[in-house]
Amino acid sequence: GAVVSQHPSRVICKSGTSVKIECRSLDFQATTMFWYRQFPKQSLMLMATSNEGSKATYEQGVEKDKFLINHASLTLSTLTVTSAHPEDSSFYICSASVQGPYEQYFGPGTRLTVT
């Protein structure tokens, strides 16, 4: 149980285009979903926290107009990188949690490359 999927696993896009990444909890309803960014051999940097039906809470320094988060249901959250630039190239990982233990179940991640 507690499986989180993420789509796509890899995406290459041109500078200036937008990319949407989906995060789904497959066998449970997630009260909260998190979006992280990870650079090679570095830690996970929390970008934003989203609860179903409400606006995402962004971490300091994360541009909410650039990284659009939609949490339409208890099983789906999307991250859209708008007007992508090469510096946005990174590994984006989502996670989902349920109330109580608050342990986070991570998706497999999306490798974004902006050319």
Added chain:
Amino acid sequence: GQQVMQIPQYQHVQEGEDFTTYCNSSTTLSNIQWYKQRPGGHPVFLIQLVKSGEVKKQKRLTFQFGEAKKNSSLHITATQTTDVGTYFCAGRNAGGTSYGKLTFGQGTILTVHP
């Protein structure tokens, strides 16, 4: 804001040797979690510690939570090649505006030589 420091950044061991990674928080934590990320993979939840001074074991892994709930450690006895990966601690703030949010340490990259 809350900071979680983890050391060492890298650890190379021979198979059979022990390994320990340490985690220190700048603030008191309500709980701490540990995750393992295999090379090329995503973080996988290992355990959560909640109580002051708590010690939990999972086979060769021993997890400790400090009395002040500001530090934690993960100790692996007799490492195996399957232990290779990055180990992250993640602390949840005890209060304030960041309540509930996990702050990850930098991670310790473990390499095991056969």
